[in-house]
Amino acid sequence: MKENSRYVAVREVFQQFVRIFGQLQRGGAQDCGISVIQSHILYELGKRPNISLNDLAALLHTDTSSLSRQVQQLVEYGQVNRLPDPKDRRYVVLSLTAEGEQKQQYIAEFMETFLSEVFSKIPEDQHEQVFQTLEVMKTALNSTSSPCRKEPPSS
Amino acid sequence: MKENSRYVAVREVFQQFVRIFGQLQRGGAQDCGISVIQSHILYELGKRPNISLNDLAALLHTDTSSLSRQVQQLVEYGQVNRLPDPKDRRYVVLSLTAEGEQKQQYIAEFMETFLSEVFSKIPEDQHEQVFQTLEVMKTALNSTSSPCRKEPPSS
DNA sequence: AAACAATAGTTGCAAAAATCAATTATTGTT
């Protein structure tokens, strides 16, 4: 296990990723007057509209009861639509309103601005390698972590 | 700005890092009967012993009042030593007890086991590149400050 | 078709945690 010591460094880097990114998300969310979890909801709904609450909870690794209340707030704020699914009325169908879309866009730009600054610190000729490596890690992570449920009943 | 679309993918990957890693940390902490923040405290104290509460709060991007209570619990659990600093008695000096060290080790192994599984999904001949890239990203992240806020979306 | 089980979502409630101001103790400064 000569590589094992390297995992210590890898963990350290990941820990920093998490901390810095968490900090960023907090900033972006606060600018929009919402919580971090709510910004994740907007993000996920932007990517996968018309998802159910249950599937969203699985994606975000959170409890349905907490999520239900967070969504409730976003509905009250006018940022999320929540309608019963006509095909199976136990489900709800969640989507972004125009305003929700706007906030989601704002946060996305916020994050991407930060990332562009990060990459400006990396020599241009290494960018491609970084992108590739991140993709490699993404697929490796996905095949290691517990899988999320997909295929929502509607849509 | 031609690279901008790539940042979307980068954000996506980072978001997954954060989510999966957060999940992991929750698991490791729960195994030890402590909260996630408390596991971070143990981690940081393992790396930088004899730190003050204030400096720890800065490292963890958290409030001193919350942190004080979390530390208080860890002291009660017998995992953290908290002594007034003889050089400046406004400060406290935090460090791990033997039991705290043990928990910190357990969590570290937990994480490293996971990471070794992740890397087992990556072809051996790419490991070196991944390690290198992570280091590159680490230094880039560290030398990047949080972005200045633009004006938040209306409403 | 009626009865029963299973599922999605919501709500109630108690515990945990975050937040912000006030307080104490110590050190630095004028």
Next chain:
DNA sequence: AACAATAATTGATTTTTGCAACTATTGTTT
């Protein structure tokens, strides 16, 4: 000596979380 500044804690209020109970709808069994 008096005052300002800092580290840490504590109080009090509000948020958030977690678990269980509950409602409504759909699937299944007989």
